[in-house]
Amino acid sequence: MVLDGLMQAISPVSLLTILFGVFTGIVVGIVPGIGAGVGMALLLPLIFNAPPFVGLMLLLALWAADGYGGSISSILLNVPGGVGAVATCFDGYPMSQQGKGGYAIGLAMAASMVAGILGTMVLMLAAPPFSRFAVNINSADYAVLGLLGMTMIGGLSGKEPIKGLISASIGLMVSFIGFDLISGFVRYSFGTMYLYDGIELTVVLIGVFAISSLVEAGQEGGTVAQLGKISGRVWEGFFHAFRYPLAILRSSVVGVILGALPGGGVSIANLMAYEVERRVAKNPDRFGKGAPEGLIAPEAANNSCQPAALIPTLTLGIPATSASAIFLGALVMYGIQPGLNLFQSKGVLVWALMWGIIIASFAYVIIGVLFANFFVRLTVVPVEYLIPITLVTCYIGAYSIHSNFYDMIAVFFFGLLGFFMRTLKYPVAPAVLGVVLGPVVEINFNRALLISDGSYGAFFSSVFSWVLWIILAAVIVVPYLRKAVRGKAGSGRTY
Amino acid sequence: MLKKSEQLEVGFVLFLMAIFGVFLAAGLDYPPETRRLPLLISALTIVLLGIQLFSLLAKARRSQASPAGEAVPVDWRKSLLCFGVLGIALAVAFLFGIIVSSVTIVFGCGLVFGARNRVKLSLISLATGLVVYVVFVRVFNVVLYRGILF
Numbered sequence: 001m002v003l004d005g006l007m008q009a010i011s012p013v014s015l016l017t018i019l020f021g022v023f024t025g026i027v028v029g030i031v032p033g034i035g036a037g038v039g040m041a042l043l044l045p046l047i048f049n050a051p052p053f054v055g056l057m058l059l060l061a062l063w064a065a066d067g068y069g070g071s072i073s074s075i076l077l078n079v080p081g082g083v084g085a086v087a088t089c090f091d092g093y094p095m096s097q098q099g100k101g102g103y104a105i106g107l108a109m110a111a112s113m114v115a116g117i118l119g120t121m122v123l124m125l126a127a128p129p130f131s132r133f134a135v136n137i138n139s140a141d142y143a144v145l146g147l148l149g150m151t152m153i154g155g156l157s158g159k160e161p162i163k164g165l166i167s168a169s170i171g172l173m174v175s176f177i178g179f180d181l182i183s184g185f186v187r188y189s190f191g192t193m194y195l196y197d198g199i200e201l202t203v204v205l206i207g208v209f210a211i212s213s214l215v216e217a218g219q220e221g222g223t224v225a226q227l228g229k230i231s232g233r234v235w236e237g238f239f240h241a242f243r244y245p246l247a248i249l250r251s252s253v254v255g256v257i258l259g260a261l262p263g264g265g266v267s268i269a270n271l272m273a274y275e276v277e278r279r280v281a282k283n284p285d286r287f288g289k290g291a292p293e294g295l296i297a298p299e300a301a302n303n304s305c306q307p308a309a310l311i312p313t314l315t316l317g318i319p320a321t322s323a324s325a326i327f328l329g330a331l332v333m334y335g336i337q338p339g340l341n342l343f344q345s346k347g348v349l350v351w352a353l354m355w356g357i358i359i360a361s362f363a364y365v366i367i368g369v370l371f372a373n374f375f376v377r378l379t380v381v382p383v384e385y386l387i388p389i390t391l392v393t394c395y396i397g398a399y400s401i402h403s404n405f406y407d408m409i410a411v412f413f414f415g416l417l418g419f420f421m422r423t424l425k426y427p428v429a430p431a432v433l434g435v436v437l438g439p440v441v442e443i444n445f446n447r448a449l450l451i452s453d454g455s456y457g458a459f460f461s462s463v464f465s466w467v468l469w470i471i472l473a474a475v476i477v478v479p480y481l482r483k484a485v486r487g488k489a490g491s492g493r494t495y
Numbered sequence: 496m497l498k499k500s501e502q503l504e505v506g507f508v509l510f511l512m513a514i515f516g517v518f519l520a521a522g523l524d525y526p527p528e529t530r531r532l533p534l535l536i537s538a539l540t541i542v543l544l545g546i547q548l549f550s551l552l553a554k555a556r557r558s559q560a561s562p563a564g565e566a567v568p569v570d571w572r573k574s575l576l577c578f579g580v581l582g583i584a585l586a587v588a589f590l591f592g593i594i595v596s597s598v599t600i601v602f603g604c605g606l607v608f609g610a611r612n613r614v615k616l617s618l619i620s621l622a623t624g625l626v627v628y629v630v631f632v633r634v635f636n637v638v639l640y641r642g643i644l645f
Binding site: 218 | 511521529531593600631637
C-alpha cells in the first residue's frame, strides 16, 4: 500500500498536478489577505468534477506551498503573506533592507522544504496507529470529540472564547439546513426549493472565508513594492540554512505539536517557534536585526504544522485548522469518509497524498528558484486590480458548482456575514468547522441516543468521554479565569 | 450613549439573536429526533448571545466617556461600498449574464479600492470579461449564466 501510493504520487498526472498546485500556492501565499484557506476554497468548485486524487493533491500542494509564498511578501514588503508568516517579517525584512532579500528567500525556502518533509514523515508514522485507535471510539464519544474540536478552535481563537463558540454555532445551524440525514425530513427551508438540499459547503466557504477575506484585504490596501526585484543570491541562502540544523529541528517540533492540536495552527506556531529560538540563542540581541535563525524558525514551524494538522483530520475526521477543515470538506465532497476506516478503504490514495506532500516540498524549491523574479513582480501588482479580479473568480466558482444562480446570491450573503464577523472580531474558522462537522456530530449524536434508548448518559459512559468533557470545560473556563486573576493582580487585591 | 462601533456590535448580536430565535421557533414543529440537536444549539446560542449582549452593554457603561457621535471608521466605507458593487453585480448578472457582471465587479471594486487611472481600469475590466469568456466558455466548456435579457 505504501509503495503503491508512492507509484501513484510519482505518476506524470500527479507530478503535473503537484507543480500546478505549488505554483498556485506560492502565488496565493504572496498576496496579503489571500492565504491557503482562500485559495483552497476558490479551487473547490474547479475540482468538483476532477478525479479525487487530482483534486485532493492540488489542494495539498497549494497548502504546502502557501507558507513559502507568504514568506516572500514578509521578507520583501514587511507585510505577512498570511498569519503563518508574521514572525518571518521580524528578521526577514531587515535582511531585505540590508540588500540580502534573495539570501533571505533562500533561507526560507530551505527551512520550509526540510520542515515540510519532517512534518509529513510524522504524519506517515503517526496516522496509521492513530487510525487504529480511532476504530475504538463509539458514536457518543465521536459526537463529544466533534464538539470538542469546534470548542477548541472557537475557544482558542481570538481573545473572547464566547465569540468563537457563537461562530461555531452559526456554522452548525447552517449545516442543519436541508434534509436531515437520518429521517429525511426537510428542515429550515422556509418554503424555498433552493434550501431543500441545504446550502452547498463550497458556497459557504467561498463566502465566509474567501470573499470576506478579500474585501478586508482590499479595504486595508496592499503595500506595493517599488522595485519588484530581489538582491542577494537565493541559492546561497538555501545552502546556508543547513548550518542551523537544530533551529530547523526545534521549530519543526513546535510546528508539529501545534499543528496536530485543534486550535493551534500556523498563526501560533510561527510566533512560538520564533520565541523559542530567541530564548535558546547565545546572542538573542541579533534577533529582529536579520538573524538567520529568526527567519528559519517561523518558516520551519509553519511548514511542519500543515502536514501535522492532517493527523486528526484523516484519522478522526476532526480538523485542527481552518485549512484542514476545507480539506475535510473536499474529502466529504468526494464521498470519502475520513476517520475510522480511511486507511483500510482508501489506503493507496492516502499514502499517495502523503508522498505527494513530500514531492511538493521539493517542487516549491524548484519552482521558487525558477520563477523567483516572476513571484517578486507579483508584489508590485496593485491590490485594487488583483482583489476585484479574484472576487470575480469567487462568483464564477460559486455558480459553476451546480450552475445555479442562487448559489451566487448565497455566496454574497455569506460574504457579508463573514465580513461583519471578521470586522467585529468573531473568528471565522469555527464557523467553517461547524459547517463541516455539523453532519458528523449530528449523526453520531442521534446514533448514540438511539443505541442508549434516548439516555443522555451515553455521552458520559466512558473514561475517554469524561476526559473530553474535562478538556472542553477547561477550554471554555480557563481564559475567563485567567482574565479574572490578571484583573485582580492588577488591582493589587490580596486574599 | 453607545459609540458607533459599539452600536454596530450590539446590532449584530441582536440580529443573530433574531436569526437563532427564528430557527428555534421554526424547529419546534419538527419531529422530535429531527429537532433535538438544532433546538439545543439554537437555545444555547441565544443564551451565549444574551451573555455577550450583557457584557457589551456593561463594557460600554464602564468605558470612558467619549463623543457619542463617533463616525463609523472610514475604512469600513470602502468595504460596504465594495459589497454594494457586488450586490449590483448580482443584479447585472441576473439581467445581462456573468461576463458583463465580471466587468462590473472589476471596474466597480477597482474604483472603490482606489484605482486612479480609469482608462487602465476600464481596459483591465474588459480584459477580465474577455478572459472569463475564453477560459470558462471556450476552454472549459462551462455554461455561464446568460441573464434573462440574452
